[in-house]
Amino acid sequence: MKQKYSFKGALISNLVPIVFLAFAAFAVPMSGLSIQYLLEEMITRLARDSLLVLSLIIPVLAGMGLNFGMVLGAMAGQIGLVLVVDWGIGGMPALLVAALVGTPISIGLGYFCGYILNLAKGREMVTSYIIGFFMNGAYQFLLLYCMGSIIPISNPELLLSRGYGIRNSMDLPNIRQVLDRLVSVNIFGMNIPIVTFAVIAAFCVFIVWFKGTKIGQDMRAVGRNRAVANGAGIPVEKTRIMAIIISTLIACYGQIVSLQNLGTINTYNSHEQVGIFSIAALLVGGATAENASIVNVFLGVFLFHLMFVVSPMAGKNLLGDAQLGEYFRVFVSYGIIAVSLLLHAWKKRHEMLERRLLENSVKE
Amino acid sequence: MKNEDRKPKGRVGEFIANFGWPRIIIAIFLLLLFVIAPFIGIDIGTSLSDMLVRVGMNGILVLAMVPMIQSGCGLNFGLPLGIIAGLVGAVTSMEQNWQGLFGFGMALLLAIPLAVVLGIIYGYFINMAKGDEMMIGTYVGFSIVAFMSMMWLRLPYKNPLLVWGFSGTGLRTTISLNGFWMKVLDNFLAIRIGAHFFFPTGSFIFFALCCVLVWAFFKTKTGIAMSAVGSNPQFARAHGVSVDRMRIISVVISTVLGAVGMVVYEQSYGFIQLYMGPLYMAFPAVAAILLGGATINSATISNVVIGTFLFQGILTMTPSVINGMLKTDMAEVIRILVSNGMILYALTRKGKGMPK
Numbered sequence: 153m154k155q156k157y158s159f160k161g162a163l164i165s166n167l168v169p170i171v172f173l174a175f176a177a178f179a180v181p182m183s184g185l186s187i188q189y190l191l192e193e194m195i196t197r198l199a200r201d202s203l204l205v206l207s208l209i210i211p212v213l214a215g216m217g218l219n220f221g222m223v224l225g226a227m228a229g230q231i232g233l234v235l236v237v238d239w240g241i242g243g244m245p246a247l248l249v250a251a252l253v254g255t256p257i258s259i260g261l262g263y264f265c266g267y268i269l270n271l272a273k274g275r276e277m278v279t280s281y282i283i284g285f286f287m288n289g290a291y292q293f294l295l296l297y298c299m300g301s302i303i304p305i306s307n308p309e310l311l312l313s314r315g316y317g318i319r320n321s322m323d324l325p326n327i328r329q330v331l332d333r334l335v336s337v338n339i340f341g342m343n344i345p346i347v348t349f350a351v352i353a354a355f356c357v358f359i360v361w362f363k364g365t366k367i368g369q370d371m372r373a374v375g376r377n378r379a380v381a382n383g384a385g386i387p388v389e390k391t392r393i394m395a396i397i398i399s400t401l402i403a404c405y406g407q408i409v410s411l412q413n414l415g416t417i418n419t420y421n422s423h424e425q426v427g428i429f430s431i432a433a434l435l436v437g438g439a440t441a442e443n444a445s446i447v448n449v450f451l452g453v454f455l456f457h458l459m460f461v462v463s464p465m466a467g468k469n470l471l472g473d474a475q476l477g478e479y480f481r482v483f484v485s486y487g488i489i490a491v492s493l494l495l496h497a498w499k500k501r502h503e504m505l506e507r508r509l510l511e512n513s514v515k516e
Numbered sequence: 517m518k519n520e521d522r523k524p525k526g527r528v529g530e531f532i533a534n535f536g537w538p539r540i541i542i543a544i545f546l547l548l549l550f551v552i553a554p555f556i557g558i559d560i561g562t563s564l565s566d567m568l569v570r571v572g573m574n575g576i577l578v579l580a581m582v583p584m585i586q587s588g589c590g591l592n593f594g595l596p597l598g599i600i601a602g603l604v605g606a607v608t609s610m611e612q613n614w615q616g617l618f619g620f621g622m623a624l625l626l627a628i629p630l631a632v633v634l635g636i637i638y639g640y641f642i643n644m645a646k647g648d649e650m651m652i653g654t655y656v657g658f659s660i661v662a663f664m665s666m667m668w669l670r671l672p673y674k675n676p677l678l679v680w681g682f683s684g685t686g687l688r689t690t691i692s693l694n695g696f697w698m699k700v701l702d703n704f705l706a707i708r709i710g711a712h713f714f715f716p717t718g719s720f721i722f723f724a725l726c727c728v729l730v731w732a733f734f735k736t737k738t739g740i741a742m743s744a745v746g747s748n749p750q751f752a753r754a755h756g757v758s759v760d761r762m763r764i765i766s767v768v769i770s771t772v773l774g775a776v777g778m779v780v781y782e783q784s785y786g787f788i789q790l791y792m793g794p795l796y797m798a799f800p801a802v803a804a805i806l807l808g809g810a811t812i813n814s815a816t817i818s819n820v821v822i823g824t825f826l827f828q829g830i831l832t833m834t835p836s837v838i839n840g841m842l843k844t845d846m847a848e849v850i851r852i853l854v855s856n857g858m859i860l861y862a863l864t865r866k867g868k869g870m871p872k
Contacts (some may be wrong), residue, residue, distance in 0.1 A: 271864035278593075278650040279863045282856050285799075289852030297846065476666055479791075483662035490655035497645035497652065 168492050169438040172455045176462070183465035190461065192342050197457040198450065199332065199348040200413040203406035205430045205449045206355055207399045211276075212444040213363065214395035215375030218431045221265040221280035221396065225403025226423035227291045228257035232404070233327070233411060234295070234318055234419070238307045242326025244334065247412060254404040261287065262400030266393030273378070277441065284427055295419060321418045328415030348409060355402060356446050362398075371395055375442075432456060432485040435492040442496070459484060538861050539809060542826055542854070549833040556840035561712035563832060569702060570828040572719025573784040576726050576777030577801045578808075578824045580770050584649075585805075585815040586734065587766035588746035589642050591859075594653030594767075595798035596661050597638050598774015601631035603664075603790060605775065606782050607687065610696050611675045617704075619697040620783055627775040634660075635771030639764030650812075657798060665791045691788040698786045719784060726776065727817050733769070742766055746813060803827060803855035806862040830854060 180190065204222070211219040232250035241249055265283050272279040299305050300316030312319055332345035362368045373381040374391050382388050407426065411417055434444060436459075437452020460481055467477020554560055577595065584592045605627025614622050638656060645652040669686045673679055677695075680686050692698075704718025733739045744752040745762040753759055782788050805815055808823020835847035 268860065268864060274647070275650070275863055277648070278654070279860065281651070281654070282859045282863065286853065286856035286860055289849050289856065292852070293846075293849045296849070473669065476669055479662055479665040479669070482792075483659060483666065486655055486658035486662050490652060490659050493648060493652055493655065494641060494645055497648045501644075501646060 166438055167495065168436055168488065169451060169455060172436050172459065172488075176455065176458050179459070179462045179466040182470055183462040184469055185462065185465055188341070190458070193461050194454055194457060195342060195344060196413070197461075198453055199345050199352070200410045201406075201430070201433065201453050201457070202352045202449060203355060203409050204403060204426060205406075205433050205453055206352070206359065206446070207402035207406055208430060208434050208439075209359055209444050209446070209449070210362070210371070210398045210402075211395045212439070212442065213368070213375055214371040214392055215378070215442070216269060216392060216395060217277040217280075217441040218434070219280055219396065219399045220277060220427045220431065221269075221283045222399055222403040222430065223284040223423050223427040224261040224265055224287050225254075225258050225400040226407035226426045227287065228254040228261055228400070229404040229407035229411070230417060230419070230423060231257055231291075231294070233324065233408060233417060234299070234310070234322075236327070237322065237324065238305050238310055240307070243330050246327050247331060247408060250408050251405055254408065255401065258400045258404040259397055262397035263393060265400065266396035269396060270389045270392055281427075288424065291423075292420060318419050320420060321416060323416050324411065325415075327412050329413060331409060331412050348413075351405075351409065355405075359446065367391070367394065428485060428489075429456070432488050436488055440496045441493065442500075456485075538858060539807060539826070542807060542830065546826060546829045546833060549830075549837045552841070553833065553837055556837065558836050558840055559712050561710060563836065565712065565714040566832045567825075567829050569714070569716050569719070569784060570832060571824050572702065572716045572723055573781050574777075574801065574804065574828060575719075575723040575820070575824045576773060576780050577797070578777075578804045579723075579726055579730060579817075579820050580773035580777055581801060581805045581810070582730055582815045582817070582820060583733075583742070583766040583769040583773070585810060585813060586746045587742045587763050588749065588813060589763055589766060590650045590653075590812050591802045591806075591862075592653060592767075592770050592774075593650050593798045593802065594638055594642075594657040595770075595774045595801055596657035596794050597634045598631050598771040599778045599794045599797055600660055600664050601627045601634055601771065601775035602778025602782070603788065603794065604630055606693075606779055606788055607673065607678065607691070607790075610678060610691070610693075610788075611673050613675065613696075615696055617697070617700050620700050620779065623697070623779045623782075624776060627779055628772055631772040631775035632768055635768035636764060638771060639767035642767055643760045643763055654798075658795060661792065661795050668790045687790055689789070689791055689793075691790070693782060693786050693788065697783055700783055701780060702784050716784070719780065722780060726773065727820065730769075730773070731817050738762075738765065799859070800827065800831075800855060803858045806858045810862075811865060812862055827855070 204226070207222050207225060208219055211217065229250065232252075232254035235253055236246045236250045239249075265280065268283055269276050269279055294303075296317040299318050300311045305311055305316075305318070310318055310322060329345075331351070332343075332348050334345075334347040336343045336345050336347075338344075363372070370381070370386045370391050371394070373384065373386055374388050378388050381391075403426075407423065410426075411422065433452040433456040434448055435452065436456045437448035437450070437454075439445070439448035439452065463481040463484070464474050464477035467480050468474040471477075550560065550563070553563060577599075580595060580598060581592050584590065602623075605623040605625070608626050609619050609623035612622075638653075641652055641656055642649050671687070672685075673687055674684075676684075678687055678691055680688055701718035701722055702716035704721075706717050707715040709715075734743060741752065741757045742762045742765065744755070745757060745759050749759050752762070778794075804823040804827035805819055806823065807827050808819035808821070810816070810819040810823070831847075831851060834850050835845065838846050838850070
């Protein structure tokens with residue numbers, strides 16, 4: 153009986169990656185794109201987005217669900233980059249300084265986010281989602297009205313023509329791919345950004361190490377059961393705030409890595425989609441709101457971006473309309489979050505009912 | 517925690533307790549804006565009519581929050597489902613070149629059955645995901661908007677006023693209602709005083725009618741059972757009420773109200789926005805009802821009315837006053853901060869958690 157149930161459970165929790173694999177098997181030949189091109193794209197995108205998705209793991213461990221508030225970290229990273237461009241720093245130092253500027257901002261924002269989430273226990277996901285929107289307002293206020301008026305910006309090219317406020321988009325010529333190109337190896341005509349992957353690997357090691365530390369164990373305990381953890385003397389609220397701060401920090405570095413790859417910032421849009429895409433990617437990789445591992449991250453980024461690259465072309469070849477493929481991929485990224493949250497909630501309830509039945513029969 | 521959940525819930529007491537500081541601050545802020553306005557050369561008559569038109573335009577969308585909140589399903593972030601039904605109704609009515617009040621009525625008639633079907637499906641989702649309704653609702657809403665974006669391109673609409681001129685297929689992003697049923701409700705028995713003041717009587721009558729219907733519904737046996745499901749599911753179940761069925765009914769009513777609200781919105785706005793247009797439309801409605809004093813598990817008609825007036829008042833007055841004073845357009849930022857701040861405030865109120 154137990155065997156059968158866990159098999160069903162395993163099937164349900166892996167349903168999302170299975171569906172995506174099936175979709176990829178169908179859409180890749182339809183798109184007519186070469187394997188070489190796709191592999192190259194996947195390597196670029198893995199380097200670009202893995203760190204952002206990694207930032208989601210720690211809050212899941214602490215039982216806080218998918219941290220939509222990671223966009224706060226992305227905002228901090230962008231503030232760092234804007235200032236670095238203004239100060240005229242280029243190359244690797246620019247990235248380091250941007251990270252240095254982003255760090256205290258991320259810690260502050262992470263503390264704020266964690267504090268609010270402690271007031272909304274049991275509704276962390278939707279609350280963190282709204283915090284993202286709310287802070288987006290604050291971010292716009294800071295960059296659109298304060299920079300260049302209250303906060304001095306010396307480079308006039310960054311400012312809007314009215315004299316204050318950062319422009320909508322800017323190039324990062326001295327920062328573009330500095331990390332990717334620092335050491336890169338060419339294999340079969342594909343450039344592999346060794347240092348970027350090394351940074352990502354370092355954060356993976358950090359996460360694995362962190363899970364084993366005292367704080368990491370506390371987090372897991374808090375995630376399992378807050379009341380029990382509290383009884384065991386673990387400072388529940390502090391631990392939860394810590395989880396969000398770490399997530400925000402990794403997201404900040406992730407956004408810096410991601411933007412150095414792209415080479416441009418859309419000052420008011422770059423961060424907005426980051427939360428949605430990262431969370432969709434993680435879920436596509438087979439994670440749930442209660443369980444996420446490093447494997448989920450890489451599998452997810454790979455499958456999600458494969459779909460991303462392939463679907464406009466597949467849509468065009470199949471239906472004669474690229475716009476349709478474009479909407480299709482938006483539909484899939486939202487739909488996948490809806491479906492996996494739904495499956496997960498349903499599974500959780502199913503388990504709870506089963507447990508209650510079991511308890512009742514034991515009592516009788 | 518447990519004791520806090522079971523506070524005595526007298527109607528008056530609860531209303532006063534819910535009239536917390538954010539509402540008072542916002543109300544004072546709005547009043548201040550109206551006081552300042554004449555000094556910087558803004559016509560009060562115009563501002564007031566702008567606000568009234570927008571209240572009539574958005575009121576029913578805010579009302580669509582009430583049934584789901586009352587049945588314990590939380591804030592209806594899945595409002596886009598109703599909105600989509602309203603869009604399909606409107607576009608289909610226009611395809612037939614139906615005009616005036618008849619066209620408006622037909623749009624409603626076409627939208628409502630679709631809203632019922634979508635509502636039933638959405639209701640099943642909501643029941644699958646007890647405790648996570650709001651997150652699921654958000655993404656079910658987003659998904660259907662994206663799905664319908666594909667459909668707008670493909671559905672066989674032919675009216676040249678609706679589809680792209682050169683290809684002859686695919687609905688336009690923005691469709692004007694001019695010549696169809698633009699402002700049929702707004703202009704119905706409308707009162708004009710002077711050059712600037714305009715009162716959209718028809719929209720207000722319609723809004724009031726919907727409010728009365730919802731209010732009356734919550735006095736019926738089904739309505740009372742629904743509120744019971746929201747405030748204490750165990751108690752409701754013990755009295756032989758099917759919790760899941762009540763929740764589905766509440767979702768259907770919310771979705772139908774969303775559809776009706778959207779058709780009313782369109783006639784007043786004068787344009788139909790398709791594709792990604794309706795993506796975030798649930799958020800202002802959610803913010804408005806919370807601003808009116810609702811919480812995530814209790815809402816009344818007065819919350820709807822007060823909230824819509826306050827929220828739309830802020831939306832109309834801040835741009836004009838702030839632009840007049842500071843010569844910058846900070847309205848968007850203020851809108852983001854106020855509406856999301858309001859939602860955050862409601863989500864973090866202690867002892868107002870959903871029963872586990």
